[in-house]
Amino acid sequence: GQNIDQPTEMTATEGAIVQINCTYQTSGFNGLFWYQQHAGEAPTFLSYNVLDGLEEKGRFSSFLSRSKGYSYLLLKELQMKDSASYLCAVLPQDTGFQKLVFGTGTRLLVSP
Amino acid sequence: DVKVTQSSRYLVKRTGEKVFLECVQDMDHENMFWYRQDPGLGLRLIYFSYDVKMKEKGDIPEGYSVSREKKERFSLILESASTNQTSMYLCASSSRTNTETQYFGPGTRLLVL
Numbered sequence: 001g002q003n004i005d006q007p008t009e010m011t012a013t014e015g016a017i018v019q020i021n022c023t024y025q026t027s028g029f030n031g032l033f034w035y036q037q038h039a040g041e042a043p044t045f046l047s048y049n050v051l052d053g054l055e056e057k058g059r060f061s062s063f064l065s066r067s068k069g070y071s072y073l074l075l076k077e078l079q080m081k082d083s084a085s086y087l088c089a090v091l092p093q094d095t096g097f098q099k100l101v102f103g104t105g106t107r108l109l110v111s112p
Numbered sequence: 113d114v115k116v117t118q119s120s121r122y123l124v125k126r127t128g129e130k131v132f133l134e135c136v137q138d139m140d141h142e143n144m145f146w147y148r149q150d151p152g153l154g155l156r157l158i159y160f161s162y163d164v165k166m167k168e169k170g171d172i173p174e175g176y177s178v179s180r181e182k183k184e185r186f187s188l189i190l191e192s193a194s195t196n197q198t199s200m201y202l203c204a205s206s207s208r209t210n211t212e213t214q215y216f217g218p219g220t221r222l223l224v225l
Contacts, residue, residue, distance in 0.1 A: 031211060042116075042202065043155075045213035087155065098143055098206050098214065099170070104154035 004103035022088035035087040116217035131190040135203030144186035
């Protein structure tokens with residue numbers, strides 16, 4: 001089966017650093033996506049990892065370890081606007097159909 | 113910029129009604145998807161389409177059907193709405209390349225009474 005785990009909720013303070021973890025067990029692996037979703041809005045793309053290592057993009061970084069079935073999203077210099085849900089999604093198979101499997105999301109609350 | 117639009121942001125229907133949710137994308141994407149999003153369950157795939165007139169069942173297709181007569185438009189149909197279909201429905205599209213992200217529409221919040 002396909003299983004993706006991420007914490008339900010996290011809290012952090014403005015200006016701090018937070019790491020959101022995602023572990024997965026899927027039938028195959030062809031990449032992992034992170035999306036940000038503000039309340040009542042559509043998910044928007046943050047990052048894509050297919051090889052092991054860290055991908056940095058401004059204040060956001062994403063890490064992947066395929067051998068451990070593990071990824072994290074690192075948010076630095078937190079801002080109030082970073083309060084949102086963060087969705088981890090895995091592409092298990094290279095079917096050409098991009099059938100993603102989503103975790104339930106981590107709701108991040110940033111306080112002043 | 114990619115744009116994915118959905119016909120309604122909010123919809124209220126009665127049990128047994130036939131419901132149509134429309135989705136249009138303007139980026140000539142091959143793939144289109146319908147998800148529902150419920151608290152604690154995350155995004156679950158209902159149906160997807162990888163080409164005009166082609167459709168594939170996702171993880172929870174029961175009670176739904178889809179139509180893709182034109183490349184830019186993907187419709188989700190609830191043949192006979194039930195209260196357990198009250199949910200947020202999200203449409204997405206992507207190019208055929210797996211490394212490309214899916215682009216999501218704003219969502220339709222459907223309430224079935």
